[in-house]
Amino acid sequence: xxxxxxxxxxxxVFFLFAVNLFHPRIEASFTSGPVYxxxxxxxxxxxxxxxxxxxxxxxxxLKTRSDEFGLLTMLGATRKQLNRLIALxxxxxxxxxxxxxxxxxxxxxxxxxxxxxMILEVPELEFYMPVKAMTVTFAGFLMIFLLISKxxxxxVRSKEIIELLKGNRKxxxxxxxxIWLSMAGLLLISAGYVIVVKQMAFPFHLAVISIAVSAGTYxxxxxxxxxxxxxxxxxPTLFFRxxxxxxxxxxxxxxxxxxxxxxxxxxTCTVSFSTMAAFFAIYxxxxxxxAKSYPIPFNYFSYSSDDQRENHLTLLSSTLDEEGLxxxxxxVPFLEFESGSRQKTGAISAExxxxxxxxxxxxxxxxxxxxxxxxxVWTNKADTRIKLQNNHTVELGQQTLRLIxxxxxxxxxEGSFGRLYVISDADFAANHGSALNEGVYYGYSVQNWTAASxxxxxxxxxxxxxxxxFRYRSSPDWFQKDQLTYQLILFVGAFISIVxxxxxxxxxxxxxxxxxxxxxxxxxxxxKIGMTIREAKKxxxxxxxxxxxxxxxxxxxxxxxxxxxxxxxxxxxxxxxAWMVLVFFFAALIxxxxxxxxxxxxxxxxx
Amino acid sequence: xxxxxxxxxxxxxxxxxxxxxxxxxxxxxPKGQFVGVMGPSGSGKTTLLNVISTIDHPTAGxxxxxxxxxxxxxxxxxxxxxxxxxxxxxxxxxxxxxLTVKENIFLPLALDGVSVRKMNKRLNLIAPILGxxxxxxxxxxxxxxGQAQRAAIARAIIHEPALLLADEPTGNLxxxxxxxxxxxxxxxNREIGTTMLMVTHDPTAASYCDRVIFIRDGSVYNExxxxxxxxxxxxxxxxxxxxxxxxxxxxxxxxx
Numbered sequence: 001x002x003x004x005x006x007x008x009x010x011x012x013v014f015f016l017f018a019v020n021l022f023h024p025r026i027e028a029s030f031t032s033g034p035v036y037x038x039x040x041x042x043x044x045x046x047x048x049x050x051x052x053x054x055x056x057x058x059x060x061x062l063k064t065r066s067d068e069f070g071l072l073t074m075l076g077a078t079r080k081q082l083n084r085l086i087a088l089x090x091x092x093x094x095x096x097x098x099x100x101x102x103x104x105x106x107x108x109x110x111x112x113x114x115x116x117x118m119i120l121e122v123p124e125l126e127f128y129m130p131v132k133a134m135t136v137t138f139a140g141f142l143m144i145f146l147l148i149s150k151x152x153x154x155x156v157r158s159k160e161i162i163e164l165l166k167g168n169r170k171x172x173x174x175x176x177x178x179i180w181l182s183m184a185g186l187l188l189i190s191a192g193y194v195i196v197v198k199q200m201a202f203p204f205h206l207a208v209i210s211i212a213v214s215a216g217t218y219x220x221x222x223x224x225x226x227x228x229x230x231x232x233x234x235x236p237t238l239f240f241r242x243x244x245x246x247x248x249x250x251x252x253x254x255x256x257x258x259x260x261x262x263x264x265x266x267x268t269c270t271v272s273f274s275t276m277a278a279f280f281a282i283y284x285x286x287x288x289x290x291a292k293s294y295p296i297p298f299n300y301f302s303y304s305s306d307d308q309r310e311n312h313l314t315l316l317s318s319t320l321d322e323e324g325l326x327x328x329x330x331x332v333p334f335l336e337f338e339s340g341s342r343q344k345t346g347a348i349s350a351e352x353x354x355x356x357x358x359x360x361x362x363x364x365x366x367x368x369x370x371x372x373x374x375x376x377v378w379t380n381k382a383d384t385r386i387k388l389q390n391n392h393t394v395e396l397g398q399q400t401l402r403l404i405x406x407x408x409x410x411x412x413x414e415g416s417f418g419r420l421y422v423i424s425d426a427d428f429a430a431n432h433g434s435a436l437n438e439g440v441y442y443g444y445s446v447q448n449w450t451a452a453s454x455x456x457x458x459x460x461x462x463x464x465x466x467x468x469x470f471r472y473r474s475s476p477d478w479f480q481k482d483q484l485t486y487q488l489i490l491f492v493g494a495f496i497s498i499v500x501x502x503x504x505x506x507x508x509x510x511x512x513x514x515x516x517x518x519x520x521x522x523x524x525x526x527x528k529i530g531m532t533i534r535e536a537k538k539x540x541x542x543x544x545x546x547x548x549x550x551x552x553x554x555x556x557x558x559x560x561x562x563x564x565x566x567x568x569x570x571x572x573x574x575x576x577x578a579w580m581v582l583v584f585f586f587a588a589l590i591x592x593x594x595x596x597x598x599x600x601x602x603x604x605x606x607x
Numbered sequence: 608x609x610x611x612x613x614x615x616x617x618x619x620x621x622x623x624x625x626x627x628x629x630x631x632x633x634x635x636x637p638k639g640q641f642v643g644v645m646g647p648s649g650s651g652k653t654t655l656l657n658v659i660s661t662i663d664h665p666t667a668g669x670x671x672x673x674x675x676x677x678x679x680x681x682x683x684x685x686x687x688x689x690x691x692x693x694x695x696x697x698x699x700x701x702x703x704x705x706l707t708v709k710e711n712i713f714l715p716l717a718l719d720g721v722s723v724r725k726m727n728k729r730l731n732l733i734a735p736i737l738g739x740x741x742x743x744x745x746x747x748x749x750x751x752x753g754q755a756q757r758a759a760i761a762r763a764i765i766h767e768p769a770l771l772l773a774d775e776p777t778g779n780l781x782x783x784x785x786x787x788x789x790x791x792x793x794x795x796n797r798e799i800g801t802t803m804l805m806v807t808h809d810p811t812a813a814s815y816c817d818r819v820i821f822i823r824d825g826s827v828y829n830e831x832x833x834x835x836x837x838x839x840x841x842x843x844x845x846x847x848x849x850x851x852x853x854x855x856x857x858x859x860x861x862x863x
Contacts, residue, residue, distance in 0.1 A: 174705075174746060233710075236723040240710075245717045249705040525701040528662055529715055529762070530690020532683045 002513060003061035004093050004100075006506060010050035011101030011141055012108070013499050017043050018133035019109045020116050042492040046499065051144050053503050058090065058152050060510040064517060087149035094145030102134060116491065175256035177226035185219025188212045196561045199382070199568065206565065213558060217266055220554070222259035226252055246526070247539045251546060258511055262551050265504040269555035272497035273581065274562040279493045281577035283486040286479060287450055292379040293414040294475035295360050297452060298327075298444035298459075301334070301416065303437050306469040315462055316444055323455040330359050330443045335428070335435035336417070337396055343377075343418030344436060347396055349428035356411050359445055365407070367424045372401040375420045380408045382568040397434030399427060412441070413473045446476075453480040501585065502592070508547050509596045516603050523604060537601055544600060548593050556582050609671075610770055610802040611636040611659065616668030618654050618825075628654040629665070630825040636770075641796040641803045643816035645848065651825040652806045653774070659804065660693060660772050661685055673769035690715045694763030694801075698775040700755045702747050702762075708754075709743040712761045719766070729765050736798060737761050737791065753784030760791060764801060771795075773805040777812045789815040810848060814841040821847055 021039045062069075069082060077085075110127045192213035195205060202208075229252045233239050239248060255262075282289075298316060302309045320327050332352035336344040353375070354364040365373055372394050378384040385408055392403040401423060412420070423431070432438065446452050456477035463472050512519075523536050559582070563574050611634070618629040628651045636642050646652045657663035659670060661677045670678055677688045695701075702711045709730065716726045734740045737757050742750050750758070756776060763771055773792070777785035793815050795801055805816065813819050814837050821828040829847050833840045 240713055240717045240723050240726060242718055242720055245706070245710060245714060246703070249703070249710065253705055522703070525697065526714075527686060528660065528689070528697075529695050529701075530686050530688075530693070531718055532686035534683060535686075535718060 002510070003057045004097055006057040007054050007094060007097035008101045008104070009502075010046075010053055011098055011137060012105050013495075014043070014046050014050055014140065015102050015105035015133060015137045016109060016112045017046055017495065018136050019105065019130045020113065022130060022132040022136070023113065024128065039488070039492060042496055045496055047140055047144075049496075049499065049503070050141070051147070053506075054144060054148055055151065056507060057510060058148055060514050062086065062152060063514050083153040086153045090149040090152055091145055094141065094148070098138060098141055102137060105137075106130075174230075175226050175252060177223045177230060177256075179227060181219055181222075182224040182227040185216045185224045188216030189220065190216075192216065193561050196564050209565070213561075214267060217554065217558070218259070218263045221255065221262045221266075225255045225259075225550075229255065243535050243539050243542075247542050250539075251543055254511075254543065254547065258508075258547065261507060261511060262547065265507060266551040266555045266558070268500055268504050269552055270558040270562065272500050273555055273559035273585065274566070275493055276497045276585075277559065277563055277574060277578040277581040278566055279486065279490045280581055281574040283483070283490045284577055286483045286486055289379075290475045290479045290482075291449075293410070294473070295409075295411055295413075296330070296356075296443040296445045297449040297475045298446065298456070299413050299416070299471075299473045300442040300444075301439060301471040301473075302442065303439040303469055306439070308466075308469065312463055312470065312472070313442060316442075316459060319455050319459050320444060320446065320452070323452065325446050325448065325452055325455060327447075328359060328445045330355055330445065332356060332441045332443075333428075334439060334441050335396075335431060336437040336439075338436050339418040341418055343415065345396070346412075346417035346420045347372075347423055347428065347431070347435075348420070348441075349425045350422055351425050352428075353411070353422045356443070359443070360411065362407075362409070362411075365405075365422055367404075367422060369424045369426045370399075370401055371404045372396070372421045372423050372427075373405040373407060374403060375407040375422055376410050377412070377417050377420050378414055379410055394421060396421065396423065397431045399423075399431060401427065413475070416471070416473070449476055450479065452476040498588075501588070504551070505548065505589070505592050505596065508551075509600065511547075512544060512600055513603070516600070520604055520606070533605065536605065540601055540604055541597060544597055545593065548596075549589070552586070552589055556586075608638045609635050610638045610640075610673055611804070612669075612671040613659070614669050616655075616658060616665045616670060618651075618658060618663070619666045628825055629658070631668070632822075632825075632827060634820065634827070636802060636804065638802055639796070639800045641793065641815070641817045642805070643813040643819040644804065644806045644822060645808070645810075645813055645819055645844070646822035646828070647851070650822045652822050654825075655822065656772060656774055656804070656806050659770075660695065661689055687719075690718055691766065692769045694766070694768035694771040696756070696759050696763050696771070696773040696776045698778040700752075700759045700779070702755055702759055704747040707744050707746055708739065708750065708758045711747070711758055712743075712765055714762060715766050726765075729767075730761075733761055733765060733799075736794065751784070752780050753787055756780060756784070756788050757791065760788070760795070764795060764799065767799075767801075769802065771801050771803045773803065773807075775807055775809075776805065777807065777809055785809070785812060810841060810844045813844050814838075819844055819847075821851060823851055 017039075021043055072082060072085075109130065113127065189212070192209045194200075195209050195212075229248055232244075232248050233252070239245060298320075300312060300316065302312075306312075317327075317329075332348055332355060334352070335347045337347065339345040350365055350367045356362075357364050367373060374386055374388075374394070376384065376386055386406045388403065388406045394401050394403050401421070407422075410420075453476040456474045459472075459474065460477055465472075519540075523531075523540075527533070527536060560578065563578050567574050613632055613634040616629055616632045617627065620626045620628060632655065644652045644655065654663065658665050659672070661670075661672075664678055669676065673692055675688070675692070677685055677692075680688055702708075703714070706714070712730060713726050716729070730743075734743065737760060739754065739757050739761060742754055742758070747755060747758075756779075760776075763773075776792070777788055780788060789812050792803060792805070796803055796817075805812070807813050814833075816833065818830060818832050819840075820830045828851055831840075831843050831847060
């Protein structure tokens with residue numbers, strides 16, 4: 001039943017996604033763009049994932065039935081017959097799951113399409129008969145189930161009949177843990193964290209961090225957790241206190257047995273938490289990022305050779321008028337000097353800067369003759385900040401100017417110049433002759449710039465390009481394109497993360513479910529010697545909770561530090577979005593935990 | 608004083624084919640008596656044991672253990688009753704293999720929230736009697752079947768139960784270990800005065816009891832008391848078994 005449900009679930013997920021992917025409207029409008037690529041990649045990821053997920057659940061399914069296979073073997077069933085039985089069973093369950101999954105999927109697809117159209121901001125995607133999606137799902141999963149029906153018999157192969165009959169009921173040696181490896185695990189994790197916090201930079205530091213933290217996490221489960229639990233068993237007053245005796249000792253074994261699984265779950269969750277938080281933050285802050293990299297949304301740099309200047313400025317203002325957008329204009333003369341690279345060194349006068357600063361609500365600058373202040377051409381991020389050295393000078397044309405200060409926030413769109421200096425009005429006037437280029441910058445500041453994308457598109461279509469005479473840069477049109485892409489990535493990412501998340505929880509549950517027959521006998525006997533049902537429930541709950549929540553808590557901790565490294569590369573703050581994502585996942589986890597706990601307790605305590 | 612009083616207990620398993628496992632059983636066990644229950648397969652002896660051990664409810668009749676009527680208690684209190692008043696010894700020992708011998712023995716006391724000091728005191732009292740002092744810190748996979756059963760007996764008596772119930776305690780042991788375990792039961796019965804009820808197939812094991820009750824088809828068929836000599840008692844048991852008939856498989860022809 002559990003196997004059937006997990007198969008149905010994978011098929012349902014795959015099918016819903018396919019319905020979206022193959023929707024006639026999406027196919028028609030997005031076939032070549034990043035949208036289609038991202039969705040196809042998502043579909044492929046779900047397919048690979050389904051294979052692993054179903055493979056894992058079939059292993060569980062067969063292991064719980066090992067005594068049945070033992071009995072059949074004893075009655076003289078040959079290996080071949082047994083394999084055929086398992087293969088046939090798998091195919092039948094697979095087909096049944098496919099029918100159920102697709103039927104349920106068909107019903108749900110309407111809502112799913114509604115959701116997708118809401119997220120992709122396209123007009124409502126109407127319900128349709130997804131023949132293509134059905135064919136693809138059917139063919140894909142038929143292949144998966146055929147593969148699995150070939151692989152599944154391996155799970156019960158090469159065992160003596162007695163082993164099949166007795167399952168894994170043999171007593172085991174208590175797991176050992178070395179204090180040194182435990183310490184090493186802790187050390188590796190904290191080393192990774194310290195590198196992140198101290199923002200140490202050395203070659204391949206990201207790779208070093210991930211390897212250190214991953215190795216540390218593995219040791220955390222295989223050594224440290226066992227070590228700590230074994231220490232607990234030697235504290236009599238704690239260990240011999242009521243149900244502690246049973247669950248602590250049992251957990252020592254479970255931890256060691258499941259170390260690899262817990263490790264995989266932790267890493268999976270870390271990846272899905274951090275990517276989700278990052279995507280969410282990026283998506284939520286696209287406008288913020290654009291507002292920062294384009295302090296003024298419409299920018300027109302006109303060189304002295306630009307004979308279209310008047311026409312273009314009229315085009316800009318009339319288009320903005322047509323769209324009913326209110327705007328403020330500013331014009332600032334600038335000079336360009338040779339810098340040795342494609343991006344020239346720019347200079348503007350203090351008077352020009354102060355006019356821009358007033359428009360952008362920034363501090364005005366006061367500069368004497370012979371002095372200069374550098375203004376960053378990039379947004380204010382940890383790794384793009386300019387460091388000012390003492391007695392630093394800058395040469396512009398024939399002048400050598402003393403650098404007296406730095407402004408870390410850009411005023412022109414990112415990368416408009418290689419470097420940008422503000423100099424005194426007198427020096428600016430004196431330098432006219434020696435500059436490489438000179439020109440005037442026109443800025444159109446629109447308050448409600450995110451709504452200006454259609455105006456920006458119209459202008460971009462008509463203005464053309466001629467880099468020798470002018471440069472035109474606007475943000476609203478790019479913003480809209482980026483926002484759509486991020487929305488899509490977020491949509492696909494969220495979908496896949498949630499699937500991973502549910503699967504990760506199921507994996508842990510499957511491990512408990514594999515042992516449920518054995519544990520059932522154990523609890524029945526414990527209840528005979530006077531363990532109350534409440535105590536039995538408590539033991540099972542504590543164990544399930546520890547194995548269920550610890551990987552997620554560790555993953556959450558890892559993600560916090562992973563996002564920390566990401567933060568240095570982003571202008572917007574990720575923190576609040578990370579919290580939102582974590583809180584959301586945690587709430588879902590608790591819900592999921594209680595669902596699985598109820599199921600587990602029911603099968604554990606049934607007589 | 609009577610430790611166990613059973614009056615007119617019946618048990619009917621409802622189902623497609625209803626089956627009456629126990630028919631109006633009356634049984635009184637005075638304090639300190641060591642009673643064996645014998646009978647062929649399907650005679651109802653396990654059902655009787657389950658009813659006495661309160662894990663199964665009788666359809667009719669009354670069970671009084673140590674002056675209390677456990678079947679009237681709600682489930683939670685019933686479990687507490689079991690861990691305070693009853694001790695269990697099983698055929699397959701049922702020791703938790705994740706624990707050491709000592710931890711297994713402590714289990715019922717730990718569940719009851721008894722302090723570690725008290726637990727150790729009790730253990731020091733009974734460990735020499737059971738001869739398990741050397742194996743206390745070993746794991747279950749490190750000890751033999753006979754030792755495992757002794758550990759299980761220690762677990763069953765450490766809380767000084769009113770009644771010790773044993774279900775085929777020698778069923779999984781070889782002849783030598785079986786004899787040791789039975790000697791031990793009798794020793795505990797004499798030394799500590801524990802009241803005991805043992806279900807068994809094995810006439811040799813039964814010959815260690817003070818009194819043996821024979822059950823057939825859900826009712827008491829016969830009962831005999833032990834005299835001076837164990838050998839005579841063994842013959843008497845064999846006589847009843849062969850007279851009772853039942854399933855010949857249950858009667859070993861030659862033992863010892």
